[in-house]
Amino acid sequence: MKNNSDTKQKLIQVTREMIDQQGIDAINMRDLGKKINLSRGALYRHFKNKDDLLATIATENFELLNRNIQQLSDKIYEPRQLLYAILLAYYDFGINNQEHYQLMFRKQWDKEMYPDLVTSAFFIFTSVEKCLEKAGNIRKSSNQSTAMMYAFIHGLVELNISEHSESEKGLDSPIQLIDSFLDLIFMN
Incomplete structure (x- = not known):
């Protein structure tokens, strides 16, 4: 369970960094998954x-x-x-x-x-x-x-x-x- 929570926090952290660097409009799930080495399916286990x-x-x-x-x-x-x-x-x-x-x-x-x-x-x-x-x-x-x-x-x-x-x-x-x-x- 801790690993699940760690992954979710990592997603939030990386998304925050992307927002700060590129803006909200640049956020997409595919690029986010690539940045932290997660499949699309794994991303959607944490966020709908x-x-x-x-x-x-x-x-x-x-x-x-x-x-x-x-x-x-x-x-x-x-x-x-x-x-x-x-x-x-x-x-x-x-x-x-x-x-x-x-x-x-x-x-x-x-x-x-x-x-x-x-x-x-x-x-x-x-x-x-x-x-x-x-x-x-x-x-x-x-x-x-x-x-x-x-x-x-x-x-x-x-x-x-x-x-x-x-x-x-x-x-x-x-x-x-x-x-x-x-x-x-x-x-x-």
Whole structure:
């Protein structure tokens, strides 16, 4: 059984490396099998298909982001500072892991086929929502404020990934934008 688990982990590791080096679109099961010397049949004993493999990696990415956010929550108690740190961590993750970010957010994952992925993705939303509930001094409901924060940070990441960070538009300082955005969420 350990060998089976080791092989599965090796598949995940090599796929991550391929994503980092060549991008998501370059991933195919045939090349993956060749890289680690496995037959197609052996690959499919570990993952039903390419989407199953990529969903596993996306789930791990969400779990990593969740751990980062949990560590911030354990250290920062003031809600605005915590949300600032969360948004910055989210932004940094997207910029520093662009292909993985795309994998996590550009595809609509089937909720019934990949419940662990959906649960991991939703954990971040609920963490932010709980933080806003505790803050109490927000302009909109915690749910609506969290949705606005999601839209904002995803937009900011996408603009920077696509290199639309022009200073004349005020998009060249994500740190200032995040701080200014929080001014819109919180009442003074």
